[in-house]
Amino acid sequence: MSFNSREQSLDAGTPVRYYEFRRGVLRWLYNSSDRDITIGTQVYRTLRGGISDAGIRQSGVAKQDNLVITAPADIEVAEPWRNSQPSALIGIIIYDGHYGEPERKWRYTGNIANVRWPALDKCSITCRDIDAEMERPGLVDTYSRTCTTYLGSPWCKVDLNPLRVDTTIQSKTGASISSGAFAAYPDGWFTGGTVEWPIGQGEYDNRTIESHAGSVLGMLGGTLALSAGQAVRVFPGCDFLASTCHTKFNNLANLRATPQMDGKSPFDGDQVF
Incomplete structure (x- = not known):
């Protein structure tokens, strides 16, 4: 039938x-x-x-x-x-x-x-x-002193693969992970970045890094899916400032920001405008 x-x-x-x-x-x-x-x-x-x-x-x-x-x-x-x-x-x-x-x-x-x-x-x-x-409402690109895209996006154009750090978690708490590989970078290098780990069939899950100090990364959302001895891929973060874009990533030409924007708004009622 x-x-x-x-x-x-x-x-x-x-x-x-x-x-x-x-x-x-x-x-x-x-x-x-x-x-x-x-x-x-x-x-x-x-x-x-x-x-x-x-x-x-x-x-x-x-x-x-x-x-x-x-x-x-x-x-x-x-x-x-x-x-x-x-x-x-x-x-x-x-x-x-x-x-x-x-x-x-x-x-x-x-x-x-x-x-x-x-x-x-x-x-x-x-x-x-x-x-x-x-x-659902979409994102609106606006004039801003800070960059309006995210690191590694098609608009940012930074290639994250050369910046990736492959390492193994040496220890963890409920809120952080640690590895000696992180200590080789200045504090804050990975703040705002991500930690990725495989979940099978070539797929990766990730979690945002809230803070970086020495060999310790504070994880936004905790470390429930992570464990000591686990292999992870770690990517640096960006604070969306022009100085960081230039000195850390040499990517100032692709900065989506207006860092010298006037502090006055033409819509605040000031008669100067």
């Missing part, structure tokens, strides 16, 4: 919902039935306790159409939210199908917006669809 014939049948339907979460090349595949289901080369796993959602809404108001998925507390895709929000979006695609029928129909595309654990044995995954993402 086909998908449509099962949908229209009075008693032949065996509905299954397929959840595909993705981050880069990483995939987490689940289904709402009581057994694993293989489609092509992909295995959609069943979960002890099941996975379900509150229904896909299309009210026309994107902010009200968030999809809430209920799953076991230890579902793998939710783990990056245990301590802080992951550094990259995790997308979701939902398909509907019937057990024993390879044909599926697309139902939903979006991203994970938030994860909560309302009980010890379950979590609540809130997803935002692509319409809601398109309605």
Whole structure:
């Protein structure tokens, strides 16, 4: 039977919902039935306790159409939210199908917006669809004394690879990590930079460096995903000042700032303007 014939049948339907979460090349595949289901080369796993959602809404108001998925507390895709929000979006695609029928129909595309654990044995995954993402206000580039882009962006044009420090964490606390490699650089060199570590299949997660003093880096969001002996990649930071852009990165030609901008505003009511 086909998908449509099962949908229209009075008693032949065996509905299954397929959840595909993705981050880069990483995939987490689940289904709402009581057994694993293989489609092509992909295995959609069943979960002890099941996975379900509150229904896909299309009210026309994107902010009200968030999809809430209920799953076991230890579902793998939710783990990056245990301590802080992951550094990259995790997308979701939902398909509907019937057990024993390879044909599926697309139902939903979006991203994970938030994860909560309302009980010890379950979590609540809130997803935002692509319409809601398109309605979010974008960044506005303005005149500023400090640079308005981020280090290593296509507008900044600084190549971070030669500046990368590959090292191993020698020790850590709940808020900082340390390595002798950091002490070879002046204090503050890595402040505002990032620490990256592999999470599988060529993907990296990262965390912002809040402070750098000697061999110690203070981490914004803590060090829950890091451990002593772990290999990491560390990148320097920028304070967005023209002097730093020139002396630290030799990149003044690409500075997106107006450091000599007048301190007066033409909109403050001063009659001089």
